[in-house]
Amino acid sequence: MTKLWILLLGAAAWLPAQPNLMPWPAKISMGDGGLAIDQNFNTSFIGTPDSRVQAAAGRLIRQLALQTGLPLTEGFRDPTHARLIIRCDSAGESIQKLGEDESYRLEVTPQQARLSAKNPLGILRGLETFLQLVEPGAKSFIVSSVVIEDQPRFPWRGLHLDVSRHWMPLEVVKRNLDGMAAVKLNVFHWHLSDDQGFRIESKRFPKLHEQGSDGHYYTQEQVREVIAYARDRGIRVVPEFDMPGHATSWFVGYPELASAPGPYAIERKFGVFDPAMDPSRESTYEFLDGFIGEMAALFPDAFFHIGGDEVNGEQWKKNAQIQAFMREHQIKDNHDLQAYFTKRVQQIVTKHGKRTEGWDEVLAADLPKDIVIQSWQGQKPLAEAARQGYSGILSAGYYLDHMESASTLYMVDPLEQETAALTAAEKSRILGGEVCMWSEYVSPENVDSRIWPRSAAIAERFWSPQETKDIASMYRRLDAVSRKLEWSGLTHLSSYLPMLRRMAGDQPIDSLKILADVVQPANQDARDEANNTQQTPLNRLVDAARSKSKTARDFAALVEKMDRPQIRAWLILWRDNDAKLEPLLEKSFLLMEDIPASKDLSRLATIGLEALDGRLSDQRAFLEQAKKLHAEVEIAIVPSIEKLISRVTEPRP
Numbered sequence: 001m002t003k004l005w006i007l008l009l010g011a012a013a014w015l016p017a018q019p020n021l022m023p024w025p026a027k028i029s030m031g032d033g034g035l036a037i038d039q040n041f042n043t044s045f046i047g048t049p050d051s052r053v054q055a056a057a058g059r060l061i062r063q064l065a066l067q068t069g070l071p072l073t074e075g076f077r078d079p080t081h082a083r084l085i086i087r088c089d090s091a092g093e094s095i096q097k098l099g100e101d102e103s104y105r106l107e108v109t110p111q112q113a114r115l116s117a118k119n120p121l122g123i124l125r126g127l128e129t130f131l132q133l134v135e136p137g138a139k140s141f142i143v144s145s146v147v148i149e150d151q152p153r154f155p156w157r158g159l160h161l162d163v164s165r166h167w168m169p170l171e172v173v174k175r176n177l178d179g180m181a182a183v184k185l186n187v188f189h190w191h192l193s194d195d196q197g198f199r200i201e202s203k204r205f206p207k208l209h210e211q212g213s214d215g216h217y218y219t220q221e222q223v224r225e226v227i228a229y230a231r232d233r234g235i236r237v238v239p240e241f242d243m244p245g246h247a248t249s250w251f252v253g254y255p256e257l258a259s260a261p262g263p264y265a266i267e268r269k270f271g272v273f274d275p276a277m278d279p280s281r282e283s284t285y286e287f288l289d290g291f292i293g294e295m296a297a298l299f300p301d302a303f304f305h306i307g308g309d310e311v312n313g314e315q316w317k318k319n320a321q322i323q324a325f326m327r328e329h330q331i332k333d334n335h336d337l338q339a340y341f342t343k344r345v346q347q348i349v350t351k352h353g354k355r356t357e358g359w360d361e362v363l364a365a366d367l368p369k370d371i372v373i374q375s376w377q378g379q380k381p382l383a384e385a386a387r388q389g390y391s392g393i394l395s396a397g398y399y400l401d402h403m404e405s406a407s408t409l410y411m412v413d414p415l416e417q418e419t420a421a422l423t424a425a426e427k428s429r430i431l432g433g434e435v436c437m438w439s440e441y442v443s444p445e446n447v448d449s450r451i452w453p454r455s456a457a458i459a460e461r462f463w464s465p466q467e468t469k470d471i472a473s474m475y476r477r478l479d480a481v482s483r484k485l486e487w488s489g490l491t492h493l494s495s496y497l498p499m500l501r502r503m504a505g506d507q508p509i510d511s512l513k514i515l516a517d518v519v520q521p522a523n524q525d526a527r528d529e530a531n532n533t534q535q536t537p538l539n540r541l542v543d544a545a546r547s548k549s550k551t552a553r554d555f556a557a558l559v560e561k562m563d564r565p566q567i568r569a570w571l572i573l574w575r576d577n578d579a580k581l582e583p584l585l586e587k588s589f590l591l592m593e594d595i596p597a598s599k600d601l602s603r604l605a606t607i608g609l610e611a612l613d614g615r616l617s618d619q620r621a622f623l624e625q626a627k628k629l630h631a632e633v634e635i636a637i638v639p640s641i642e643k644l645i646s647r648v649t650e651p652r653p
Helices: 051-068 120-133 170-182 207-212 220-232 248-253 282-298 314-318 320-328 334-351 379-387 406-410 417-421 447-451 454-463 471-488 496-504 510-516 524-528 550-561 564-587 592-612 620-626 638-648
Strands: 027-037 043-047 084-088 104-108 113-117 134-136 141-150 156-162 187-194 236-241 303-305 355-359 372-375 391-394 430-437 519-521 633-635
Touching (some): 051 084, 051 120, 051 220, 051 471, 084 120, 120 134, 120 141, 120 471, 156 170, 156 454, 170 187, 170 220, 170 447, 170 471, 187 248, 207 248, 220 236, 220 282, 282 303, 282 334, 314 320, 372 379, 379 391, 406 471, 430 447, 454 471, 510 592, 550 638, 564 592, 592 620, 592 633, 592 638, 620 638
Parallel strands (some): 043 084, 084 113, 156 187, 156 430, 187 236, 303 355, 391 430
Antiparallel strands (some): 104 113, 134 141
16 A cells, blocks of 8 residues: 555554554554543643634543543643643634545644644544544553544545435434544535425425425424534535425425426325426426525535436426427427426526536536536446536445445445546546435434444545555454444444334344344335335334344354354354244234244254255255345345355365
């Protein structure tokens, strides 16, 4: 690694060989010993005052108190006796901007820690690094002696959260902002409208939220609260209002916006639907001018997302007035009609002082170059947008609802594949990327477990040097950071057992947890095939199971090493679990559907034990069947059982 280096200079024996940092810093050098964190820990500040720095220092103390259990006191102290000195050279922008300096330098010795940055944003990033360095030592909590010089690779590092398909209360949004800050993500993309709900108060057009939200929406005061909360953590808030498609919830209160007569109702199913705004009527743009003006005044960020994805054009084809409009204006097809709509909306967004952002489909040849393209279709359209002079961000490959592993997500890069062939000037237009959490199959209870910890691995891709790609190192650090993320208020770990207890009632959950630990939920497409809707309760095993099974990953590592004693212990546990679990599965209406998965897990374990003992029989048909979904979950150890069979049947050299 040419840009990434680490020197291990005789660190104390108890210290980890590599600190549990994520994202990994641009430059790090380890030293001897470390700084003790005890109840006398305090901070001092020098430099240009900034309210965000003061607030962040207070959060640091509060989180340290949670992590350590120590009674710590907030407030800045005399620099001479402070354990952590914070120096900020200048005040940040009054409204956080894309590309503001986020670099910092952190030096920790056994006597003192010093954090310095040119901008408050760098201080915020450095404080999160400091928190990640805190570990229990032989005599106290301690921060390893280290020198870190760090800065992000990309200026746009986002998390997209869909609150339309399933409503996410304010506390869910806030705790995920805290999680974002912990791993240095800096853009919260708030997906506020879609077919299934319009989630923000409009004082100018109140029927949007009154009739399009089922009563679940954010007041404008709550929106301001989120924006301020995010700003304190160095996070920009970009709103998205999807148009002209994915807009059914708009039409419940204002059917005159649509391309076909109403009445309309909030959509309960998921997918792509026909309703779309009428691009041929001036009244559509007059309405959008008023609405965008209202929202632009509410959201201070420079960017405004207009959606633009998945417009099927069915209503446009069937509307005689729209077809006549297309002929009159020599618009040849639906793609060009959407381009006309996008250009008109972009002019409105610009009028209200914002830059337009949209999904791939908004790209058209004659649009102004200040539009930002968010690509959900891949590096190829992102590269094409950059060649045409447009800035862009990558979301393809970062869809959390696809249920891909952290390692798969980790290896997707905004500047690889087609984008790697761009010129230097074109590459500079790739601003970064966004993790996407679509909410068809998440609730306030399990959403954290779908976002975290996998988003921390993606955050490293956006922040760290491109060559930082060691999967084993990533997983080791990810597991440690995942545990620390709970101290920031996230529930991705703590929500698990209560969800299992709900299904088990007053029965012990030990055997249920053994099954739950080795299954994984199906991806969104597979769950759609089961005809789930917005009103389907998310209280089954598929909803409680973690996005990827750590137990299955650990077992795969044992098979790779052929650790026979440990493999055998796991297989015996799984083989015998079905008999213990069966009475509970038969008793609970929420668990009856999981009986086949439990029985298949037992048989898989039996096959594994037979393989270890050299008593192999042809099990290919069963193994193929076991790979299929069981009540929308998959048994994650099947590939390892197949590999185990392969390993024990390999000819010996």
